[in-house]
Amino acid sequence: KVVKGVRGVKRGLLTPTDDGKEWIIKTEGTNLQGVIQIEGVDETRSGSNHIHEIEKLFGIEAARKMIIVEADKVLEQQGLDVDLRHLLILSDLMCHSGSIQSIGRHGISGSKSSVFARAAFEVTVSQLLDAGLYGEEERLLGIPENVIVGQISPIGSGRVSAMFDLDANLKILEQKKK
Known part of the structure; x- marks a missing residue:
């Protein structure tokens, strides 16, 4: 089968998988909806790192998962070891409203x-x-x-304000000794 002429996809690069057993097409630009409609394309193994496209096609939970995966990938490439829980909090914060919000001044922090x-x-x-x-x-x-x-x-x-009455406590201790 030939894959060609997908609107939004500018260039494709054929690359082997990490184990070298299969070849995949990495593209510049994205149109996942257009790609998965092509005969012969396995939609279960096709993906995009465009989180807004993922949100539109598969919903906010899929976009949340993609935020986690992509952030983890970037941090790993930079040699940074970040606890997954931090990424979970970040993705929850970005998606809690039901649509993706940026962290910057035009998104969560600015609001x-x-x-x-x-x-x-x-x-x-x-x-x-x-x-x-x-x-x-x-x-x-x-x-x-x-x-x-x-x-x-x-x-x-x-958050807790507690007062300790030392004199009252000493009296209680004295009474217990008797």
Whole structure:
């Protein structure tokens, strides 16, 4: 069979698999929907690293999985060993709304209600100036905001306020001794 003329695919490169037993076609450009409709193409073994295309064809969960796979691949190529749980959190954050959101200033980080959280990510001066101009108030509810001002974040043990009455405890201990 001949594969040719797929809109969106500019160039194809025939490459052997890692074990050398099969050959695969890697392409510049993508049109997975067009490719899997070609007679002779095994759709179960065809793929794309274009997460928006994956989301459109197979849904948000498939796109989430592709984010994990691609991020892991890039980090591994750079020699970085990142715990899979970090990638799971990242992909969940990017997909929790039901569509893919970027992490940058036009996505998740830019849409935070916290001035300091937005400023911690990117364009710090601009974020702070805009917040001052529009009278935004910082409530210090998240981790980045509290790190910036040097106080304990209101999560985990930082969320609990407990008081210990030493005098009352000493009295109880004295009574138990008697």
